[in-house]
Structures are given as structure tokens and as C-alpha cells.
Amino acid sequence: MPLLNKADAMTSPAAETLNFKSELKQVLHLITHSLYSHKEIFLRELLSNASDAIDRARFNSLENEALLEGDRDWTIRIQVDLEAATLTVSDNGLGMDREGIIEHLGTIAKSGTRAFLERLKAADTAVRPELIGQFGVGFYSAFMVADKVTVVSRAAGSADAVRWESDGQGEFTVASAERTGRGTDVILHLKADEHDFLESWRLKGLVKQFSDFIEHPILMTVEKKKEDVSTFEDETLNSRKALWLRSKTEITEEEYHTFYRQVSNDFEAPLKVIHVQAEGTPSFRALLYLPKRRSMDLQFGDAKAGPRLYINRVLIQDPCEALLPAWLRFVKGVVDCPDLPLNVSREMLQQNPLLEKIQKNLVKQVLKALEELKTEQRETYAEFFKELGQILKEGLSRDWERREAIADLLLFEHLKGEPGKGITLAEYVAALPEEQKDIFHLAGENRATLAHAPSLEAFKAKGWDVLLLTDPIDPFVIPGLPEYKGHPLKAADRHVPEIPEAEKQKAEAAAGAFQPLLEFFKTKLTGLQNVRLSSRLKESAACLVAAEDALDPHMEQLLARLGQGRGPSPRVLELNPEHPTIQALLVRYQADPKDARLEGYAQLLHDQALIAEGSRPEDPTAFLARINELARKDLA
Numbered sequence: 330m331p332l333l334n335k336a337d338a339m340t341s342p343a344a345e346t347l348n349f350k351s352e353l354k355q356v357l358h359l360i361t362h363s364l365y366s367h368k369e370i371f372l373r374e375l376l377s378n379a380s381d382a383i384d385r386a387r388f389n390s391l392e393n394e395a396l397l398e399g400d401r402d403w404t405i406r407i408q409v410d411l412e413a414a415t416l417t418v419s420d421n422g423l424g425m426d427r428e429g430i431i432e433h434l435g436t437i438a439k440s441g442t443r444a445f446l447e448r449l450k451a452a453d454t455a456v457r458p459e460l461i462g463q464f465g466v467g468f469y470s471a472f473m474v475a476d477k478v479t480v481v482s483r484a485a486g487s488a489d490a491v492r493w494e495s496d497g498q499g500e501f502t503v504a505s506a507e508r509t510g511r512g513t514d515v516i517l518h519l520k521a522d523e524h525d526f527l528e529s530w531r532l533k534g535l536v537k538q539f540s541d542f543i544e545h546p547i548l549m550t551v552e553k554k555k556e557d558v559s560t561f562e563d564e565t566l567n568s569r570k571a572l573w574l575r576s577k578t579e580i581t582e583e584e585y586h587t588f589y590r591q592v593s594n595d596f597e598a599p600l601k602v603i604h605v606q607a608e609g610t611p612s613f614r615a616l617l618y619l620p621k622r623r624s625m626d627l628q629f630g631d632a633k634a635g636p637r638l639y640i641n642r643v644l645i646q647d648p649c650e651a652l653l654p655a656w657l658r659f660v661k662g663v664v665d666c667p668d669l670p671l672n673v674s675r676e677m678l679q680q681n682p683l684l685e686k687i688q689k690n691l692v693k694q695v696l697k698a699l700e701e702l703k704t705e706q707r708e709t710y711a712e713f714f715k716e717l718g719q720i721l722k723e724g725l726s727r728d729w730e731r732r733e734a735i736a737d738l739l740l741f742e743h744l745k746g747e748p749g750k751g752i753t754l755a756e757y758v759a760a761l762p763e764e765q766k767d768i769f770h771l772a773g774e775n776r777a778t779l780a781h782a783p784s785l786e787a788f789k790a791k792g793w794d795v796l797l798l799t800d801p802i803d804p805f806v807i808p809g810l811p812e813y814k815g816h817p818l819k820a821a822d823r824h825v826p827e828i829p830e831a832e833k834q835k836a837e838a839a840a841g842a843f844q845p846l847l848e849f850f851k852t853k854l855t856g857l858q859n860v861r862l863s864s865r866l867k868e869s870a871a872c873l874v875a876a877e878d879a880l881d882p883h884m885e886q887l888l889a890r891l892g893q894g895r896g897p898s899p900r901v902l903e904l905n906p907e908h909p910t911i912q913a914l915l916v917r918y919q920a921d922p923k924d925a926r927l928e929g930y931a932q933l934l935h936d937q938a939l940i941a942e943g944s945r946p947e948d949p950t951a952f953l954a955r956i957n958e959l960a961r962k963d964l965a
Contacts, residue, residue: 344504349435349495357472357497367596368474368523372532373539374467375418375515379405380543382422382513384644386485389423396485400510407536407549407566409527414519416475416526420545421512426484427491431503434468434480434493468515472497474526475517481506482513536566542588543567544642571642573616573663577604589618592637593661597621600713603662603698607690610668611683615691617662619698622716627659634658639665651684656724656735657695659717664691692731699738703753711751714740719802726809736810742776744785744795754813757794761816768813770796771821772804772883778943783872784822787865795821804884822882822942823875825865836864839906846918847904853928854935856899863903870908871934873900873942882942902935910934929955 349357383403390397400421408417425433471478476496483490490508495501508514517526525531529551536547547567553560572580572588589599598621605615617636634657638649642665652664668683699721703710714721724735740751757768769788773779779797788795798807810818828836843862850860858876866872875882876898885897904911914930933955936946946952 344502346500346502347431347435348500357469369526369535370539371470371473371517372418372526372535373591374470376405376536376540376543376547378467378515379418379420379422379513380540380545381644382420382424383545384422386421386423386511388645389485393486396511398485398511403545405543405545405547407532407547409529409532409549411527414524414527416517416519416532417514418517419512419514421510422485424484424487424511424513425482425491426487426489427503429484430480430482430491430493434495435501469497471515471517474519474523476520477518479516479518480513481508481516483508483511485511487511533566538587539591541567542570542572542591544569544571571639571665573604573614573665574642577606580604585616588616589661592663593618593620593624595620595624595661599661600709601698601702603694605691605694607687611666611686612668613664613666613687613690615662615664615687615694617660617691617695619695619702619713620659620661620717621713623659627717627720636660636662636664639663640669641665641667645669649684651681652688653691653695654688654724654728656720656722656727657692659720660695696731696734696738703738711740714738714751719800722800722802722806725806729809732810733813736813741770741796742799743797744780744788746794748776752796757796758814758816760794762791762793765793765826766816767824768796768816768818769793769821769824770798770807770818772798772807772881774883774943775799781941782822782943783866783869783938783941784874786867786869787825788821790867791826793826798883801887804881804887820875820881823877828864832864836862836906843904843906843915845922846915849918849922849927850902850904850931853931854902856897857902857935858899859901861901861903862906866903866905866908868908869905869941870910871902871904871938873902873935873938873944876901882944886944902938904934929958933959 383405386396387403402421404421406417406419408419409415410417478495478497480493481490482493490506492504492506493501519526529549532549540547546565546569548563549566550561551564553562572584585602585604586598589602590596593599599618600621601619603615603617603619605613605617607613607615615636634655635646635648635650635652637647638645638652649664653660664687666683666687669681699710702713718740721735721738725732728735736754738753740753741757742748742750743752743757746752754768771779771782771785773782776797776799779785779799785795798804807818812818840862847860847862851857854860863872865874873882880888880898882897882900889897906912914927917924918927932951936952936955939946
């Protein structure tokens with residue numbers, strides 16, 4: 330994203346006043362007008378940025394030790410100036426040169442700015458703090474508490490420093506500066522009503538709350554009183570404990586939860602902790618979390634899969650997409666593998682066989698944790714599945730090797746169950762009548778419509794259960810599971826239970842008598858593949874079913890809403906030969922095949938079948954006119 334036009338420069342190249350990009354102006358306006366209910370989040374973001382800068386310096390030094398100039402005393406420092414009312418966060422990390430500071434502080438660090446703005450405006454105030462860490466605007470959170478921000482930075486390997494300064498109103502200045510050593514100082518000129526962030530007790534509490542597990546020491550000069558004598562000395566505010574490297578028995582639940590909030594930007598406690606300490610080849614440590622609900626980045630489709638990857642506590646990649654498949658992208662956490670070489674590049678990571686082994690182990694652990702949750706805390710798991718089951722289901726079509734293990738975790742509404750109560754495939758199979766071998770399912774908008782679908786009448790008559798697929802992703806992923814433990818999965822609107830031989834003979838006998846009427850329907854109703862007698866209908870006069878080789882009708886509707894697909898496939902209209910209306914139509918047709926009313930009744934039955942399955946007649950006005958005409962005749 331280009332930052333500025335040459336015409337934006339208002340002074341010499343050594344000192345310039347530049348304009349923010351227009352989208353960033355809007356972001357700053359929203360931030361500085363107190364849209365966030367947790368202002369203290371700014372300190373977490375600045376400390377995280379400082380830690381990242383140090384990690385990048387360490388990583389780059391693996392190939393060029395000279396960049397460090399002998400300085401490996403990694404520190405982050407918080408400084409308070411009560412007289413000037415400034416709060417400074419400093420680090421001796423990678424630093425930025427003039428070009429880098431313009432690029433990183435003059436625009437949002439991620440594409441999709443306009444989309445981000447819409448999300449920011451639409452988000453509920455209670456969850457807006459989560460957006461800061463997830464969309465690359467952490468630095469700008471400083472403007473929630475500061476009316477001016479100054480940044481002084483010197484890039485590693487450079488002798489020159491640069492100063493960036495802005496009040497967040499639309500412009501920023503860039504000029505040459507002086508700084509001893511590499512790194513960055515972020516100086517916040519605090520607003521008059523935000524001076525509580527100058528209090529040492531306040532800063533200590535925030536560091537403990539948000540940044541206690543940052544590896545690098547966060548130092549602050551504090552006053553120590555002893556016998557009325559004050560001295561000033563540096564105090565390390567964070568514990569610096571890499572939680573994932575500690576024994577499970579040494580870690581409290583609160584420590585687990587605090588670390589989760591740090592790596593996930595979630596203010597709620599996690600649903601489950603997965604702490605892995607694997608020995609062998611490879612040897613690694615992992616601390617993973619299952620969230621309770623879908624985060625903002627998952628809701629808007631921007632989340633990348635994978636925990637953070639560390640090698641001996643050196644951050645290598647965040648996120649590392651090779652560590653978990655996309656269908657587990659809701660899992661948050663860290664993985665530390667000392668067996669990987671420290672000088673591994675991001676490109677080499679994609680091909681490293683050790684990562685494949687780690688991924689297999691992690692996926693196994695996550696699936697095991699989900700299975701335990703489903704078995705031991707069914708209601709809790711059901712709530713989790715409502716939030717994140719849609720993502721989990723993607724594995725059915727993406728991960729052939731693990732599809733049955735994924736299938737074991739799925740919950741479905743079902744015909745014989747209470748609304749809102751899910752059933753597993755294993756539970757469905759365990760309850761199968763002896764004569765039923767297949768698993769039947771039907772997809773649609775909602776349970777209420779599906780439960781009364783005419784295509785299920787034969788199943789109800791036999792007392793067979795049917796899975797009701799109400800999740801929009803179901804028609805796309807269920808075909809990836811053609812069978813479960815030897816039981817084929819079949820769509821209830823294109824398959825029907827076998828009928829007894831006596832009923833077959835009766836149906837065949839009726840077919841001959843009804844054939845002329847069926848042919849008449851075929852000539853008068855367009856867009857149908859066939860019209861035939863039904864063995865599935867017990868109460869309804871007619872229903873529409875999908876042809877054997879056609880896409881699921883519900884999937885076609887979903888694709889049409891997305892502007893995709895080839896439109897609806899021709900359907901099959903089935904008529905119930907036992908229904909009084911169909912029998913009366915046969916009598917009417919036999920008496921006078923040219924009766925003008927017959928075509929109207931044929932259209933009416935077709936429209937009724939559409940409505941019964943939750944669809945809409947092609948011409949609602951004509952449908953209503955036919956209904957009104959019938960009412961008029963009945964009342965005459």
C-alpha cells in the first residue's frame with residue numbers, strides 16, 4: 330500500500346510532514362474517541378511490539394552476528410517522567426530506519442483496511458479490545474491514552490536514528506534524531522485524564538496481567554523506601570517464565586488462563602488446556618488451548634491457522650501454519666522444538682519433515698482432547714460445537730486420513746431428538762433398527778422445516794431416524810464422508826426405505842392406471858426431470874426430490890446466493906397415489922383429459938411441494954390466485 334505522494338512532503342527530505350493514508354485516519358479517529366472499553370490494552374500491545382522487535386533482532390543475528398554489535402543484553406524498559414507526563418516503552422531490538430518507520434507507522438500493517446473499518450464500527454463495545462491485537466493496529470492503541478506519540482528508532486547495523494511524531498489527527502513528522510544503540514523508544518505524551526498510567530503500582534499490575542510471560546525482562550526504575558530513605562533501582566516486572574517449558578504440576582490454572590489471554594487476545598478463560606511434553610524425535614513442548622467461542626478474526630474469515638513456533642524460546646514464526654491444519658485454526662498456543670535448527674528459514678519450514686511429525690502429534694492430541702470433552706462434558710462440548718463445529722467439519726473434505734476421527738466428534742440434530750439436542754454418528758448407528766443399514770440425512774434451512782418435510786414421511790412410518798443437516802456447510806462437507814463404520818450415508822430426499830413385496834405389487838398395479846395422468850403432468854409442468862408415483866409419501870399429496878445424479882438442492886440454493894453454480898437442477902415430482910386429492914385428479918382426468926382446471930391443479934401441487942420443502946414458488950402471485958379461486962368456488 331503506497332503511503333504518500335511526493336506532494337505530501339512539506340519540508341526537506343531530512344524532516345518531513347506527511348499525511349496518513351485516509352483509511353488510517355478513520356481508524357485513528359475511532360480509536361482516539363474511546364471506542365475501546367479497556368484502554369489499558371495499549372501497554373500490552375507496546376510491550377508485545379518491543380518483544381517482537383527483540384525476537385526479530387535475535388533471529389536476524391543468526392545469519393549476521395555483527396548486527397548486534399556485541400550487545401546481547403536484551404531488555405524492555407518502561408520509563409515514567411512525572412513532570413513531563415510521559416510514559417516511554419524502550420527496547421534494544423531490531424529498530425527501524427527512515428523508510429521502515431514510514432512504512433510501519435504511517436499505514437495499517439495488514440491489507441484489508443476498509444473491511445477492518447467496517448468490522449471495527451460494527452463490533453460491540455464489549456469485544457472491541459480483541460480487534461486491536463488481531464488486525465495489526467496495536468501501536469495505534471497508544472492514542473487512546475496519549476494526545477501525542479513520539480517514536481525514536483535506530484535500526485540494527487545503522488549509525489543513524491529517526492524520529493516519528495504525531496498527534497493522531499491526520500499528519501506525522503519524520504526527522505533525523507540521535508539514539509545510543511539500536512532499538513526503539515515509544516514516548517506517550519499522556520492526556521490529562523490518563524495520568525494514572527504514570528503510577529508504578531498501576532504499571533506493575535498491567536504488566537503482570539498482560540505481559541508476565543514475555544521472555545525478555547521488562548524493567549522499570551522504582552522507588553524503594555527503607556527507614557525513610559528513598560533509593561531508586563531497577564525492578565523486573567515480569568516473571569519471564571516460558572510456561573510451556575515448565576512441568577504441568579508446577580502450573581496453576583490461573584497461570585494457564587493468563588497465558589491464554591496473552592496468546593489469543595481473548596478476555597475469556599479457555600475451554601480446555603492441552604499441555605504436550607513430547608520426547609523422542611522430534612522432542613518438543615506445546616501449550617495449546619481450545620477456546621469457548623469463535624473469535625472475531627474467525628468470524629470474519631481472516632484467521633491463519635497455527636500456533637506460534639519457537640526454537641529454544643526464540644520466536645521463529647507466528648503463526649506457523651505447518652503445525653496444525655486449517656480445520657483446527659481455532660486452536661491457539663505455542664510450540665517449542667529444540668530439534669529444529671535455529672537458522673531455519675521460513676521457506677525451509679514448509680518442507681521440514683519434523684514439522685509433519687509434530688503436526689501429526691498435535692492433531693492427535695487435539696482430537697483426543699475434543700473426544701474427552703464430548704464424552705465427559707457433553708453439554709459444554711455441545712456449546713463449543715455450536716460455536717466452532719462448522720470449522721471442524723471442514724476436515725471431512727480436507728483430511729481424508731482423519732475423516733472418521735473427525736466424524737466421531739460431529740453432532741447433528743435428528744428427527745427423533747429434541748430440538749437443539751445433537752446426536753453423534755456413533756449414537757445414531759447404535760440405535761439402528763435391525764433392518765436399517767444406512768445412515769439417512771436431509772439438508773435444509775432449519776429443523777422446523779426439515780422435520781415436517783414430506784420426503785421424510787416414509788421414515789416416520791417405519792420409525793427410522795434421520796439426521797437433519799441445518800449447518801450451511803453440511804451439504805459441502807458431508808459428501809466427504811460416504812460411509813461411517815460400514816454404514817453408507819444417504820440423502821433422504823433421493824433414497825427411500827425398501828417397501829414390502831406386497832406394497833411393491835400394489836404400486837406396480839397402480840402405476841398403469843396413473844400413467845396417463847403422470848404424462849399429462851410432465852407436459853404441463855416445466856423444469857422437471859420426471860413425474861412419478863411415490864412410495865415415500867404417507868400423508869402429503871406431493872413432494873419434490875432430487876435426481877440421483879444431481880447436486881443437493883440445498884447446496885444449489887447456497888451456491889446461488891453466492892453467485893455461483895449453474896442454477897437449480899431439474900427435480901422429480903412425486904405423487905401419492907393413496908391421497909384423496911391425487912385420486913380425485915385421476916378420476917377428473919379420466920372423465921375429461923381436456924378439463925382446463927387440471928393444469929391449474931398440477932401447478933398448485935408443484936407449488937405446494939416447493940413450499941413444503943422450504944422453497945418459494947416461482948410465481949407467488951399466480952399461486953395465490955389459484956388458492957383464491959379455489960376458495961371462491963368453495964364459498965359460492
